[in-house]
Amino acid sequence: MARNPIKDQVAIVGIGTTGFRRDAGGRSSASLGVEAAIAAIRDAGLTPADIDGITAVAEPGAPRPNQVAAMLGIPNVRHYASPSPVAVFGLVDAINAVFSGACDTALLLFSMLRLPWGSRSAAADPFRKHLGFGASVIPEMLMGAPAYAAWASRYVHEYGARREDFGYVALNSRTNAASNPLAAMRAPLTMDDYLSARMIRDPLCLLDMDLPVDGADAFVITTAERARDLRDDPVLIHAATVGLASEGDEDQLGGLSRTGQHVVVEQLKAKSDLWLDDVDVFFPYDGFTIITLGWIENLGFCGPGEGGKFLESHWDEKSGRALIDGRVPINPHGGSLSEGATRGSGHLREAVVQLRGDAGDRQVAGARTALVTPGGFFFNSQGVILRSG
């Protein structure tokens, strides 16, 4: 076993969200963030004065920790940081701060705005002109999003993948989003819809890409000991990690058989007492459908190149979605493809909702363990195993 002294010692005790919309309408990132933060603090049964750590993820336009403290009137902040986007970078910062004693109770905040480079409506909004972020400025760059289409071409080449293999990921998300009132895109989707969708970066089409949205998620994190005084359904962080393979640029990656996802899987497996057979609900990232197939394969649900066939063979025709072994749903909230592009905060939030037993119509009966694997292949692969406390 790898060293994991933090195992089950830190808990999520509060969640708050605005829900996600294709256009939240005339609101700043700070306005969305503060709404989610207040909801999360109240959900934990706390007040701003009880917060002494702020992890405010550095999404473009998102409020900085000092701005969060000022908006909420938090008097004494002992730890604060602005980690890069994608959920577990922020989660790891907050849980490590709590576990080390740097702070006792941390607010973890994700505020998302549609950005001009990824959304035509955002590009037309003068209040978003200042929001630059990681966009390729010439067509011949793989930096960021285009890398997934480029490596999807390799996946198709090496494994003979069908378009349907990607399509199952999109269909599963959309079916699940239909029962999530927080989701931005809930209209039903068929395989024919998927196959006839507009190509954007061939081999990936519009429905292979996540949906730019406005919204915010917030979490309150404290020690497991304190959590038991606050509520009877805390969610414990059992194991968490991020992973990076050495190639610094997307087009130099050695191959699909050695990505950041592989580093994450090795670490999680070595740190965790719980593994795939124990998982009740599974949250692979789906910023692009190829990423979901990667997580399914690299975690060991099936072999390389078999992700689409795995979904097909675990497809529940009646509900129109995947249920692993007839039991475990995949992204029951609709994921980034259909709830909206939360960069993993939505996956993390839904995991907490499921482990609390609060998911209503989409509740997984008796859910005790959730596997959440945000991020793609390159510089943001990460994973966390959560369990009900």
Add this chain to the structure above:
Amino acid sequence: MPPSNPDPTDAELVDSFPYVQVDHDTKHFYRGWLERRLLVNRCGDCGHWHHPPKPVCPQCLSGSLEPTEVSGRGVIHLSMLLHQGPRAPGVDYVAGPHPVVTVELEEQAALRITTTLVDGPEAAAIGTPVELTWIERHGSPFPAFRTRGS
């Protein structure tokens, strides 16, 4: 930069490529473009190639690096067709998808350059042998590939 200027200043170099960040690690690479030469960093100690240019050799950590002209021959390793994307002179997404290929150079496994293929989208299949050619972008030379007989 017109060929009549054989020794452009650093400022002229940076101004020639407004769409990339030229710095002290990448300046030799982009100076090569002005001369229509593809210069890839090669380690003076162990001979390992790497790209994009780094301040040390990732294989042996030597700082003795030589921007070295490559043959320009390689094979398409990744291939996507952009139906929309960043604007660029000579790229018309309405007329047809724009191919973007990542070419593995013959000098070393996994040593790759990403750019476009001048033969068009139909020719951009993974595994296709290609060779270097040059096009213009914003008035400066820009490397591209064209197919070659295997």
